[in-house]
Amino acid sequence: MNDDHQSAHPGNGLRESATFDRATIHAIQRAAATGVYDIRGWGAKRRLPHFDDLLLLGASMSRYPLEGYRERCDTDVVLGARNAKHPLRLDIPVTIAGMSFGALSAQAKEALGRGASEAGTSTTTGDGGMTREERGHSKHLVYQYLPSRYGMNPDDLRAADAIEVVLGQGAKPGGGGMLLGQKITERVAGMRTLPVGIDQRSACRHPDWTGPDDLAIKIRELREITDWEKPVYVKVGATRTYYDVKLAVHAGADVVVVDGMQGGTAATQDVFIEHVGIPTLAALPQAVQALQELGVHREVQLIVSGGIRGGADMAKALALGADAVAIGTAALIALGDNHPRYDAQYRELGSAAGFYDDYQDGRDPAGISTQDEELAARLDPVEGGRRIANFLRVMTMEAQALARACGKAHLHHLEPEDLVALTIESAAMARVPLAGTNWIPGMTGSGL
Amino acid sequence: MEALTGAVPTEVHDLAAASVRDLNQALHTPGVAKRAAHWRVLNPRGAHSVACGLNEELTVAVEGHVGYYCAGMNQLAAVTVHGNAGVGVAENMMSGSVRVRGNASQSAGATAHGGLLVIEGDAAARCGISMKGVDIVVGGSVGHMSAFMGQAGRLVVCGDAGDALGDSLYEARIYVRGRVKSLGADCVEKPVRDEHLAELTGLLAAAGVDADPASFRRYGSARRLYHFQADNAY
Numbered sequence: 001m002n003d004d005h006q007s008a009h010p011g012n013g014l015r016e017s018a019t020f021d022r023a024t025i026h027a028i029q030r031a032a033a034t035g036v037y038d039i040r041g042w043g044a045k046r047r048l049p050h051f052d053d054l055l056l057l058g059a060s061m062s063r064y065p066l067e068g069y070r071e072r073c074d075t076d077v078v079l080g081a082r083n084a085k086h087p088l089r090l091d092i093p094v095t096i097a098g099m100s101f102g103a104l105s106a107q108a109k110e111a112l113g114r115g116a117s118e119a120g121t122s123t124t125t126g127d128g129g130m131t132r133e134e135r136g137h138s139k140h141l142v143y144q145y146l147p148s149r150y151g152m153n154p155d156d157l158r159a160a161d162a163i164e165v166v167l168g169q170g171a172k173p174g175g176g177g178m179l180l181g182q183k184i185t186e187r188v189a190g191m192r193t194l195p196v197g198i199d200q201r202s203a204c205r206h207p208d209w210t211g212p213d214d215l216a217i218k219i220r221e222l223r224e225i226t227d228w229e230k231p232v233y234v235k236v237g238a239t240r241t242y243y244d245v246k247l248a249v250h251a252g253a254d255v256v257v258v259d260g261m262q263g264g265t266a267a268t269q270d271v272f273i274e275h276v277g278i279p280t281l282a283a284l285p286q287a288v289q290a291l292q293e294l295g296v297h298r299e300v301q302l303i304v305s306g307g308i309r310g311g312a313d314m315a316k317a318l319a320l321g322a323d324a325v326a327i328g329t330a331a332l333i334a335l336g337d338n339h340p341r342y343d344a345q346y347r348e349l350g351s352a353a354g355f356y357d358d359y360q361d362g363r364d365p366a367g368i369s370t371q372d373e374e375l376a377a378r379l380d381p382v383e384g385g386r387r388i389a390n391f392l393r394v395m396t397m398e399a400q401a402l403a404r405a406c407g408k409a410h411l412h413h414l415e416p417e418d419l420v421a422l423t424i425e426s427a428a429m430a431r432v433p434l435a436g437t438n439w440i441p442g443m444t445g446s447g448l
Numbered sequence: 449m450e451a452l453t454g455a456v457p458t459e460v461h462d463l464a465a466a467s468v469r470d471l472n473q474a475l476h477t478p479g480v481a482k483r484a485a486h487w488r489v490l491n492p493r494g495a496h497s498v499a500c501g502l503n504e505e506l507t508v509a510v511e512g513h514v515g516y517y518c519a520g521m522n523q524l525a526a527v528t529v530h531g532n533a534g535v536g537v538a539e540n541m542m543s544g545s546v547r548v549r550g551n552a553s554q555s556a557g558a559t560a561h562g563g564l565l566v567i568e569g570d571a572a573a574r575c576g577i578s579m580k581g582v583d584i585v586v587g588g589s590v591g592h593m594s595a596f597m598g599q600a601g602r603l604v605v606c607g608d609a610g611d612a613l614g615d616s617l618y619e620a621r622i623y624v625r626g627r628v629k630s631l632g633a634d635c636v637e638k639p640v641r642d643e644h645l646a647e648l649t650g651l652l653a654a655a656g657v658d659a660d661p662a663s664f665r666r667y668g669s670a671r672r673l674y675h676f677q678a679d680n681a682y
Binding site for chain 1: 468469472473476496497500501503515516517520521523535536539540542554555558559561574577578580581596597599600616618619673674675676
C-alpha cells in the first residue's frame with residue numbers, strides 16, 4: 001500500500017500511515033457513515049503465512065528425481081473407506097469445496113459439477129441444498145449437512161456420494177451464514193423455505209446436538225438413514241484444530257476437512273473474515289498430529305482447504321500430510337470471477353477486476369455469485385466446466401512435476417522432509433526446518 | 449424377527465435380540481410396506497436412531513423409551529413411541545407422522561419439513577427449532593427457545609411455554625394455551641381470527657387432543673428481523 005501511494009504521488013513527500021492506511025481510513029469512514037459493519041465475500045485479504053513461505057527440496061545428489069515424461073507419478077485418492085460401503089475414489093487429490101446454490105448461480109454450480117466430473121473429482125453442495133444442475137452434472141457429489149439444514153431431505157442424502165457434516169468454515173469459524181435478501185429469489189426461497197427477498201440467517205451451530213458426544217450419535221443416524229453406504233466427512237474451520245480433529249475422529253468421521261483462515265465465503269462480516277481463525281499452514285500440521293496420535297493418519301483422510309491456489313500449494317499440503325485439498329475461491333476465479341473483461345462493470349459497482357468482493361449484493365458481472373437471471377446467463381456452464389477441468393488438470397500436473405522432482409512416484413509420497421521454510425513463522429507453523437538449517441522453531445535445537 | 453399371523457401381517461423386531469442396524473435395514477428394504485406394513489419394535493431401551501430414514505407407508509410401534517433421533521427424516525411412515533423420546537425425535541421429518549406417548553427431550557421435530565409430530569406429554573427446550581413446515585402438537589408444555597428460527601409450519605402447545613418462545617421466528621405459527629414465560633426476539637402475540645380457529649381445530653383433531661381452540665393464544669413473527677439493520681444486533 002505504501003509503495004502504491006508513493007508511486008501515485010512521486011516525489012511529493014507524502015507518507016501513508018502503516019496503521020491508518022487507506023483501506024483502514026475508508027473502513028472507519030464507511031462505518032461512521034452507515035452505522036453497520038461491512039459485509040462482504042471472498043475471504044481474508046490480509047497477508048498470512050502460507051504455502052508460498054515453504055519451498056520443496058528437489059532432488060540433486062542425495063535424492064533421485066523421476067523423469068517427467070516417462071515415469072509415473074500417480075494421483076488417485078480413496079476417501080472414506082473406514083466405514084462406508086462405497087468410499088469415494090477420485091482420480092486427483094483436489095476437490096471442489098462446498099459453495100451454496102443461492103450464493104452461486106445455478107450455472108456456476110453446474111459448471112463446477114461438469115468440470116469436477118471431467119477431471120475425475122468431486123464437487124460439494126452448500127447451504128442451499130442440492131440442485132438438479134449440480135447433481136446431474138457431478139459424477140461425485142458431496143452433500144453438506146449444515147446447521148441451517150436448508151433444503152435437507154433424505155432423498156438428496158441418499159442421492160449423494162458422501163455426506164459432509166459442516167461444523168465450521170475457515171472464513172468464519174463460529175459464525176453462521178448470511179445470504180442477503182437481494183439474492184433470495186423465488187427458487188432460492190423455495191429451496192430454503194423462506195419468504196422471497198428477505199435476509200437469510202443461517203445458525204452458527206446445529207439445532208439438534210450440543211457437542212461432540214452428540215455428534216457421534218448424529219453421525220450414526222446419518223449412517224443409518226443411508227444404510228452405511230456413504231463416507232461421512234466432518235468439516236471444521238481452523239481454530240483449535242488439534243482438538244477438533246481428535247473429536248471428529250472419535251465421533252466417527254471417515255474424512256476430516258480442515259478449512260483454514262484463507263478460505264472464502266459468500267458473505268460475512270469483514271471483521272470476522274480478517275480476525276477469526278488460524279492460517280491453513282498453521283492448522284494442517286496440527287490436524288496431522290492429531291490423526292497420527294490416534295493412529296488413523298491415512299485411514300481417516302484429511303482434506304485441507306483455505307486459499308489453495310495451484311499445484312504448488314497442493315503439493316506442499318500433501319507433503320505436510322493432507323490426503324487431498326479443496327478449492328473454492330480459486331475455482332470461482334477459474335470460472336471467470338474477477339476477470340478483467342468485466343473491469344468496466346466492476347468499476348461501475350465501485351470495485352475493479354481483481355478486487356470485487358461484494359458477493360452479497362448479487363450483482364456479480366461475471367454471473368457467478370448472483371441470482372440475477374440476466375447476469376447468470378452470461379456464464380456458459382459448458383465453457384465454465386471446461387475451464388474448471390483445465391484448471392484442475394493444471395494443478396495436478398504442476399503437483400506431479402514437483403513430486404517427480406522430489407523423486408516421488410505418487411503425490412502421496414511427498415513428505416515433510418521434502419519441505420523447508422523461508423521464514424521463522426512459517427517454519428514454526430508448518431513444523432519444517434528454516435531453509436539452510438535444521439531448526440524447526442519450537443521443536444528442535446537452534447544449531448545449524 | 450417374526451411374522452405374526454392374522455388379517456394384517458405385523459413384523460416384530462426385538463432390539464434385545466437384534467440390532468438397530470438390522471431393524472433399519474429391514475425397514476429400508478424397497479417394497480417393505482407390501483411385505484409387512486405394520487411393525488412392532490420391542491425393547492428399544494433408549495437406543496438411538498430407531499426407525500430413522502423410513503420411506504414407505506408403514507406403521508411402526510416402538511414399545512418403550514428411545515434415545516436420540518428416533519424416526520429421524522421420516523417420510524410417509526407413522527411411528528408411535530410408547531414411551532419417552534430422546535433428543536431430536538422426528539428431526540427433519542418430511543411427511544407421515546410421529547407420536548410420542550410420553551415426554552420428548554430437546555429439539556423435538558427440529559428442522560422438520562412436513563408431517564405431524566404429536567407429543568402427548570411435555571417437550572423440552574427448542575421444540576420445533578428451525579421447523580420448516582412440520583405441524584407439532586404438544587399435549588403438555590415446551591421448554592425454552594421453542595420454535596427458535598421457525599421458518600414454516602405450526603406449533604401447538606396445550607400447556608405452558610418456556611423462555612424466548614419463537615425467537616427469531618420466520619413464518620412458523622405458534623398457538624399456546626397456557627402461560628408463556630417470555631417471547632423471543634421479534635416474536636409477538638397476534639390476534640386469533642376465524643381462520644386460525646379453524647386451523648387450530650384441525651390440528652387438534654389430527655393430533656387427537658381434546659382442547660378448546662378458543663382457549664389458545666397465537667404468536668408469530670413481527671418481521672422486524674427480515675432485513676439486516678444495526679439495531680437488530682444485541
